[in-house]
Amino acid sequence: MAQDPFDWIDRHHARRRAAGLVRTLRPRPADPSLIDLAGNDYLGLTRHHEVTAAAAAAARRWGAGATGSRLVTGSTELHARLEAELADFCGFEAALVFSSGYTANLAAVTALSGPADAAGPGPLLVSDAGNHASLIDGCRLARAGTAVVPHADPEAVRKTLEAHGGPALAVTDSVFSVDGDAAPLAALADACRAHGAALLVDDAHGLGVLGDGGRGALHAAGLAGAPDVVATVTLSKSLGSQGGAVLGPARVIRHLVSNARTFIFDTGLAPAAVGAALASLEVLRREPERAARVRYVAGELHRRVTAAGHLSVRPDAAVVSVRAPSPEAAVAWAADCRAEGLAVGCFRPPSVPDGVSRLRLTARADLSDRQIAEAAATVLRTAPAA
Ligand SMILES: Cc1ncc(COP(=O)(O)O)c(C=O)c1O
Numbered sequence: 001m002a003q004d005p006f007d008w009i010d011r012h013h014a015r016r017r018a019a020g021l022v023r024t025l026r027p028r029p030a031d032p033s034l035i036d037l038a039g040n041d042y043l044g045l046t047r048h049h050e051v052t053a054a055a056a057a058a059a060r061r062w063g064a065g066a067t068g069s070r071l072v073t074g075s076t077e078l079h080a081r082l083e084a085e086l087a088d089f090c091g092f093e094a095a096l097v098f099s100s101g102y103t104a105n106l107a108a109v110t111a112l113s114g115p116a117d118a119a120g121p122g123p124l125l126v127s128d129a130g131n132h133a134s135l136i137d138g139c140r141l142a143r144a145g146t147a148v149v150p151h152a153d154p155e156a157v158r159k160t161l162e163a164h165g166g167p168a169l170a171v172t173d174s175v176f177s178v179d180g181d182a183a184p185l186a187a188l189a190d191a192c193r194a195h196g197a198a199l200l201v202d203d204a205h206g207l208g209v210l211g212d213g214g215r216g217a218l219h220a221a222g223l224a225g226a227p228d229v230v231a232t233v234t235l236s237k238s239l240g241s242q243g244g245a246v247l248g249p250a251r252v253i254r255h256l257v258s259n260a261r262t263f264i265f266d267t268g269l270a271p272a273a274v275g276a277a278l279a280s281l282e283v284l285r286r287e288p289e290r291a292a293r294v295r296y297v298a299g300e301l302h303r304r305v306t307a308a309g310h311l312s313v314r315p316d317a318a319v320v321s322v323r324a325p326s327p328e329a330a331v332a333w334a335a336d337c338r339a340e341g342l343a344v345g346c347f348r349p350p351s352v353p354d355g356v357s358r359l360r361l362t363a364r365a366d367l368s369d370r371q372i373a374e375a376a377a378t379v380l381r382t383a384p385a386a
Contacts, residue, residue, distance in 0.1 A: 020327040021349060035375050037301075037361040038343040042318045043208050043280070043290045044366025046240030051279045055241070058275025066268030071257070074268025082274050083245070085281050090207070090216050091224030092231065092247035096256050099269050101204050101234025102134040104244030107260035108200055108232050109138025112169050112252070121145075123167040126160050126197070128152065128183065130176045130353055135202055139171070151176075151353075154187035161195035168197035174217035174231075175205035178352050178360075180298070180319030182210075185221040192228065199223075200230045208238020209295060209317045213288030217317075235269075238284075238294075241276035243269040290365040294318050297372055298363035304376035305361075310383065320361040321347070322379065329384040330357035336382035342375055 016022050045051050058078060066074035079097055087095040098104040114122040122144045127135060130151040139146045147164075149156040157170050170192050172183045185201065192199045206217030211224075218224040218231050230248035235241040246256055256263055284290060298315040306312050311323040324330035327348035334346040337359075345360035352358065359379065367375070 019349075020331065032343070034338065034341055034343045035367070035371055036343045037364070037375055038345045040205075040237035040362055041240055042238045042294050042362065042364060043214070043240065043284065044364050045238070045280045045283060048240065048280070048283060050283060051240055051276050054279030055272040055276040059270075059272040062271035062275075064272070065270055068268065069264060069266060070268045071264055076268075076271060076274070078271055078274045078278070079268060082278050085278060086233070086245050087247055089281055089285070090203075090231065090233070090247055091219050092249075093225060094250040094253040095245050095247045096253045096263065097235075097269055097274070098244040098246070098263060099266050100242070101202075101232065101236060101244035102137075103262035103266055104232045104234070104246050105132070105134035105202055106138045106141060107256055107262045108230055108246045109135060109169075109171060110142045110262075111256050111260040112198065112200065112230065113142045113144035115143040121166050123169045123198075124160075124164045126157055126168055126170040128172040130173065130178065131171060132173050132177055132202060132204070133351075135171050135173070152181065152183055154184050154191045157188055158191035158194065161191060161197050164195075168192075168195065169200055170197055171200045172202070173205070174201050174203040175210070175317040175319065177205060177319060178347055178358065179313040179321045180205075180315040180317060180360075181313050182206075182217065182316035185217060185223060189221070189223055189226070189229065198228050198230065200232070202232045204232070204234040204237060205317050205319060207233045208284060209291055211291075214238060214284050214291030235273065235277040235280075239277045239280040241280060242273040243277060294363050294365040297365065297367050300372050301361050301363060301376055304373075305379060308380045308383075309386075310380075315363070318363040320363060322359045322361065324357045324359055325384055325386075327357045330359060333359055333382055333384055337378055340378045340382060342378040344379070 062076050068074040083095040113125050125139050125144050125146040127139050127148050147160045175182050203216045208214040210217045211219035223229045233245050235243040298318050301320045302315050330346045334344050337344045348357040349355050
């Protein structure tokens with residue numbers, strides 16, 4: 001071999017290792033003895049007996065896989081039922097299910113914007129600087145003009161739309177995954193409406209947690225079902241399953257079916273995941289108190305870590321983020337928690353836009369008061385010296 005074509009990978013790896021940024025996989029056992037504050041099973045539904053039974057029943061009835069893309073053989077009656085249920089639960093006219101929240105976001109951003117063509121300029125994308133990677137990648141794939149605006153700043157959105165003067169789509173997370181803070185949705189919608197722009201909100205962390213009985217951040221803000229608002233959700237967090245969806249006006253959903261590449265060229269969501277998500281929605285309708293409980297747990301975790309002097313943004317939903325002094329300290333802190341029986345998330349560059357590393361504690365509705373106290377005590381006991 002004249003030259004090693006992957007030589008550069010080793011140099012890249014060495015640079016990342018020196019910066020404390022190498023990531024490693026750690027397969028977990030089926031029944032961990034850890035308290036899990038690292039996953040996104042906000043409502044404790046992923047192992048709920050009705051949810052797992054529905055997943056198994058769906059696989060037996062419909063098969064282990066969807067067998068094809070949604071437009072060929074991958075749309076079952078079960079997919080249609082989930083779409084109707086999601087739309088109804090969250091208060092939107094229609095819904096479209098995808099194989100992940102990531103592909104749902106790519107679909108919504110790319111199909112609702114695009115480059116200039118013979119018909120005129122494509123809609124400008126106005127994207128919050130703190131948006132999730134899947135929204136950022138959607139903006140990149142869209143080949144549309146993109147203005148990145150400061151985080152949670154409706155005035156900046158308003159000014160950008162005013163200066164642009166043409167069609168536009170403002171894009172934001174409802175709850176930001178790094179700090180757990182909520183977007184100012186009502187003010188963003190006002191800014192969009194003043195300039196005839198549409199608003200796309202990724203409610204990955206809001207569904208099941210915010211709004212009446214967990215109907216999401218848009219429901220809470222009175223924006224669900226509005227003709228100029230589109231939401232995306234994941235089925236993999238509060239609903240304990242896998243997959244994603246876009247919710248919005250029927251004509252937007254119809255447009256996605258014919259235009260969204262991650263819908264058209266992707267195998268449909270596996271029936272087991274569809275069945276599980278349907279069962280989770282049923283549980284949530286019957287037990288709406290799960291949504292309030294997860295918010296309470298997040299508030300308690302936050303109260304306990306800030307009382308001990310740690311920096312943490314007040315959580316608007318289930319994500320509690322605690323500042324760490326460096327990427328290395330964050331990794332060591334998370335490892336020490338794990339050694340003491342607590343799994344926590346660890347956020348560091350490039351996943352954090354401001355370069356500040358954090359521990360991330362995700363609240364769960366099924367934690368007992370004793371587990372909350374134990375978890376907070378472990379975080380405090382293992383904290384790096386200030
Ligand atoms: C805000 C946000 N949007 C989208 C996604 C992607 O969803 P999925 O995991 O279903 O692909 C995630 C996380 O996974 C997320 O945190």
